[in-house]
Amino acid sequence: MKVLVIGSGAREDALSWRLAASPSCEAVFAAPGNAGTASRGVNWGIAPTNGKALGARCKAEGIDLAIIGPETAIASGVGDRLREAGIATFGPDRSGGRLESSKIFAKRFMERHNIPTARAAVVHSLGAAQKTLDEWTGACVIKADGLASGKGVVVAADAAEARSVLEDWYGGNRVPGGGADVLLEEKLEGREVSVFAIGDGRTLHTFASACDYKRAGDGDTGPNTGGMGAYSPPHGFPSDLNAQVQARIIAPAQRGLDADGEHYIGVLYCGLMWTDKGPYVIEFNARFGDPETQVLMPRVDGDFALFLKSAADGKLDTGAASLGDRACVGIVLASAEYPRSSAPLADLPREITLPDGVNAFWGTSTQQNGSVKSAGGRVLTVSALGEDLHAARMRAYDAVRDLTQRFGSATGLTFRRDIAQLTK
Numbered sequence: 001m002k003v004l005v006i007g008s009g010a011r012e013d014a015l016s017w018r019l020a021a022s023p024s025c026e027a028v029f030a031a032p033g034n035a036g037t038a039s040r041g042v043n044w045g046i047a048p049t050n051g052k053a054l055g056a057r058c059k060a061e062g063i064d065l066a067i068i069g070p071e072t073a074i075a076s077g078v079g080d081r082l083r084e085a086g087i088a089t090f091g092p093d094r095s096g097g098r099l100e101s102s103k104i105f106a107k108r109f110m111e112r113h114n115i116p117t118a119r120a121a122v123v124h125s126l127g128a129a130q131k132t133l134d135e136w137t138g139a140c141v142i143k144a145d146g147l148a149s150g151k152g153v154v155v156a157a158d159a160a161e162a163r164s165v166l167e168d169w170y171g172g173n174r175v176p177g178g179g180a181d182v183l184l185e186e187k188l189e190g191r192e193v194s195v196f197a198i199g200d201g202r203t204l205h206t207f208a209s210a211c212d213y214k215r216a217g218d219g220d221t222g223p224n225t226g227g228m229g230a231y232s233p234p235h236g237f238p239s240d241l242n243a244q245v246q247a248r249i250i251a252p253a254q255r256g257l258d259a260d261g262e263h264y265i266g267v268l269y270c271g272l273m274w275t276d277k278g279p280y281v282i283e284f285n286a287r288f289g290d291p292e293t294q295v296l297m298p299r300v301d302g303d304f305a306l307f308l309k310s311a312a313d314g315k316l317d318t319g320a321a322s323l324g325d326r327a328c329v330g331i332v333l334a335s336a337e338y339p340r341s342s343a344p345l346a347d348l349p350r351e352i353t354l355p356d357g358v359n360a361f362w363g364t365s366t367q368q369n370g371s372v373k374s375a376g377g378r379v380l381t382v383s384a385l386g387e388d389l390h391a392a393r394m395r396a397y398d399a400v401r402d403l404t405q406r407f408g409s410a411t412g413l414t415f416r417r418d419i420a421q422l423t424k
């Protein structure tokens with residue numbers, strides 16, 4: 001089959017790499033793609049949010065399966081447009097995507113369907129927020145309602161800090177994402193883990209779990225980023241983690257989707273806090289994670305294209321793909337000022353030779369005469385398989401050292417040194 005991957009990051013590069021290696025996949029396309037996807041298939045110069053143009057091109061090229069990578073594409077209704085055009089699509093419609101695009105919608109969904117999550121209040125103005133905070137004791141998490149590229153969440157140590165953030169959002173700057181709706185929620189204590197379920201519109205199948213690292217600096221310091229590294233499987237959680245999440249979160253979520261009449265096809269990404277009372281949902285996303293996908297794709301056995309196509313067709317073939325036993329660790333190489341700014345980097349080598357089981361997935365980038373021009377930000381994810389997490393970690397950091405040397409110090413690429421450093 002002919003498969004289209006929508007998006008331009010390292011997540012989409014990893015997806016296209018795995019899809020291209022699937023027995024049932026004859027050709028891979030990407031829109032707009034990047035330097036990595038260009039070496040595996042054909043890039044289309046179409047924006048990921050341009051559903052109409054994507055639908056027309058998919059029909060013209062005879063695409064059998066389209067996979068939506070970024071949340072902006074889901075939120076702008078690309079899933080709806082592609083399905084209207086008759087294209088089998090993996091990725092929810094805009095309405096299902098509200099589980100990610102509106103934190104208030106997601107919170108109401110969880111409350112309605114008894115899915116464990118932090119207690120929360122919704123406010124629309126500074127006055128209302130202040131009133132709520134007057135009754136608040138302890139730490140509080142403030143969340144802008146809409147998509148804000150990771151900038152819409154502040155974990156405040158106490159009500160005073162929360163007040164000053166809200167004064168800034170409502171009084172001065174503006175609420176991230178541009179709306180006025182804000183969620184105030186109780187801070188959960190525990191360890192974070194992400195679980196990925198695959199939806200075919202009728203059932204959600206728990207497929208994989210991973211841990212990612214959102215802060216820029218070692219030891220979880222510095223500003224929030226899109227993610228600086230990840231590993232899978234998670235370490236230090238109950239051995240029946242996936243089964244517990246299936247029972248407590250994913251099964252009630254499917255019942256909720258059914259009750260709401262929502263035909264959800266795509267990934268339900270459950271960002272969880274593992275508390276002393278078990279898993280609580282911090283957030284839902286409606287897509288694969290980045291950089292989690294870069295550590296999940298190397299672990300996938302079977303025919304991933306067939307697997308996603310069966311979901312898109314409404315009847316998931318759970319036997320088509322599964323995760324192997326090996327562990328995988330991924331380290332993001334970011335440009336010097338990330339996440340404060342993203343200066344482009346030119347003349348990076350296009351051909352990167354790496355040992356077996358080690359991959360480098362490009363972030364947003366283009367090819368130019370045999371070299372790569374990166375948009376900066378998260379430039380590359382280096383991802384290594386190993387018999388266990390320790391072995392995978394060693395191989396990943398060896399490859400990172402080798403690559404940064406080959407790229408030269410002038411590139412100023414930075415990375416975290418503590419990805420998958422296991423303490424427990």
Ligand code: AMP
Binds near residue numbers: 118150187192271
């Ligand atoms: P989100 O964008 O909702 O995933 O939030 C970004 C980050 O903020 C999460 O990965 C957590 O580290 C943190 N966070 C969000 N909500 C909570 C919460 N209720 N309790 C503790 N930490 C939270």
Ligand code: GLY
Binds near residue numbers: 289290292
């Ligand atoms: N790694 C976090 C995300 O994809 O949202």
